[in-house]
Amino acid sequence: MMRTVEPSGATETPRTLRRSMDARHLVMIALGGVIGSGLFLSSGYTIHQAGPLGAVIAYLLGAFVVWLVKMCLGELAVAYPVSGSLHIYAARTMGPATGFATAWMYWLCWVVALGSEFTASGILMQRWFPQVDVWVWCLVFAGVLFTLNAISARVFGETEFWFALIKVVAIVALIVLGGMAIFGFTPLSAENPGAVLFSNFTTPEGLLPAGIGGVLITSLAVFYAFSGAELVGVAAGETKDPARNIPRALRSTVVRLLVLFVCSIAVIAALLPYEQAGVTSSPFVDVFEYVGVPFAADIMNFVVITALLSVGNSGLYSCARMLFSLAEEGQAPRVFTRLTRRGIPLLALLVSLGVGLVSLISSVIAAETVYLVLVSIAGFAAVAVWISIVAAQFFHRRQFVAGGGDPATLPYRTPFYPAVPIVAFVLLTASIVAIAFDPAQAPALYFGIPFVLLCYGYSWLRYGRRGRVPAPVVNEEAPVDRRD
Secondary structure (H helix, E strand, O other): OOOOOOOOOOOOOOOOOOOOOOOHHHHHHHHHHOOHHHOOOOHHHHHHOOHHHHHHHHHHHHHHHHHHHHHHHHHHHHHOOOOHHHHHHHHHHOOOOOOOOHHHHHHHHHHHHHHHHHHHHHHHHHHOOOOOHHHHHHHHHHHHHHHHHHHHHHHHHHHHHHHHEEEEEEEEHHHHHHHHHOOOOOOOOOOOOOOOHHHHHHHHEEOOOHHHHHHHHHHHHHHHHHHHHHHHHHHHHHOOOOHHHHHHHHHHHHHHHHHHHHHOOOOHHOOOOOOOOOOOOOOHHHHHHOOOOOHHHHHHHHHHHEEEEEEEEHHHHHHHHHHHHHHOOOOOHHHOOOOOOOOHHHHHHHHHHHHHHOOHHHHHHHHHHHHHHHHHHHHHHHHHHHHHHHHHHHHHHHHHHHHHOHHHHHHOOOOOOOOOHHHHHHHHHHHHHHHHHHOOHHHHHHHHHHHHHHHHHHHHHHHHOOOOOOOOOOOOOOOOOOOO
């Protein structure tokens, strides 16, 4: 039984994580975890690979898949409102080995994301400090994020709220100013470029220069751009009134992500020729320079760095909670369950940060090329975990009904069951298959698939086929009719 236990005295150490975050924190944590390098940097790669219209279609497809996953996640997160609960879903519905693999895949996803966010931030800092090596900035940013996470969950939530707000304001500014520039209205520009309308969407090779295959091949990068939306489930154990706040946060983030991502990609694709798009510079910087925003490059450089650190902040939080949850399940050393007086799993935080600092290797060897590989690996892990979520919801509902439960009694239930989890599973699996045809992303398969098999093999050898199945994890704050 997972319960919230408040300390009775100032010197007493809490036994569980504290429920200190509200719905607004969940919304901004989800947005903060999503809006990062995948949008601000890798969107240029997507436009270059799929073409302008292809990129818009790819992001629409990504938003649709996120909606499907979140609909599944809502039912599971309310049923299992515990910290790091993503692997709990898989363990309870598909077996402990699948839960074990899901947990370590998700941990890998965010550890790799830490590396990519630190590296990308260091690259952007060289605009102002070219004489300072990227690895120095990696260490500085790692220290900042560790401090923010080590104080308390509420401090993390408040910090992420303001980090995310800065990013949202920047994206809205790009959509508004860029949208005006598309029609030739650029009051801030001395050059006054004419209306481009949507001429860049028509390429010499047609509307889809890379064909439908180009859209599918870039889908993994797009799904990575949306990864982090599932953080609502990870933070469920530190959320007040999860039965009410989790569904509210899920609904809000889906709408915001759809508007922010798709509109910004459409503006970028309309203003920038797709042949010039890449990852060596931020397309957001290019657009703000195009519309004539004073000091556009420096302003957007600051915003992008803030965005990257925000994602790293969420990633470090997620890694620590996942190790904590694994240790509670008996699938990681028990030492990771140790909490500070403020309810922070400090050792899990330190270990996750230490492993994440392998980004230093990529920044020294080839930051601007290895970065894409890091993004691909993290994207594979994120998609694999999404597959686990939708499959877990499918089996969770079946088991609930088989046990005599009435879906109408669920505080939150996935709509259009079983179509939603099945369609999500098919689309996500197709994106995994598609990357085999893209040499830039294929290394994700070479690393991701063996890692999944290794997790299964280790779990079976260490814990047996049935694994360790602790008591069902429920919480009295979430009124769920549980039948296991």
